[in-house]
Amino acid sequence: EERNPLLASRPEEERIPLLASRPEEERNPLLASRPEEERNPLLASRPEEERIPLLASRPEEERIPLLASRPEEERIPLLASRPEEERIPLLASRPEEERNPLLASRPEEERIPLLASRPEEERNPLLASRPEEERIPLLASRPEEERILS
Incomplete structure (x- = not known):
């Protein structure tokens, strides 16, 4: 030069x-x-997915690490009105307790109100294989004739 x-x-x-x-x-x-936006100012106005196509398939937490600690509704405001299953399709198959850890400490009837009216065997399938006396402790003290009649 x-x-x-x-x-x-x-x-x-x-x-x-x-x-x-x-x-x-x-x-x-x-x-x-330097962040890419500083290195190439024209990129700053484009969405991150356009700026770096490979990023589009990564979860937002990987693309922008500081976002990981924020609730999804803050990270992507439009998502706030959608049910969690639509926002993150993989969540749909997880039990609600995993999707929302605060629920785990509540009794099942509070966590999922519709369950309150179901028999315990439906709410907790593992109970179905136990004898009725174990499933419903009050029955255990009744004579067998009463238990069978009920």
């Missing part, structure tokens, strides 16, 4: 063709620590 001033106005890729295939961070190490 000093020996040939006309070169100074050309981009580095034209001056040194081999550099053209390297990522900008390698060509200019100081750039590596």
Whole structure:
């Protein structure tokens, strides 16, 4: 550039063709620590998925680590009105206690009001294989004739 001033106005890729295939961070190490929006200002106005296509398939927490601790409704405001199953399809198959840990400490009847009217065997399938005396302790103290009649 000093020996040939006309070169100074050309981009580095034209001056040194081999550099053209390297990522900008390698060509200019100081750039590596800056966010991409600072390195390439035109990118700042585009959604992250357009700026870095590979990011589109990653969960938002990986794309923007600070978001991981925020509730999803804050991270993506439009999601707040959708049921959790629509917001995160994989959650639909998880029990509600896993989807919302605060529920785990509440009795099942409070967590899922419709369950309160179901027999305990339906609410807790593992009970179905136990003898009735274990499932319903009050029955255990009745004579067998009463238990069978009921």
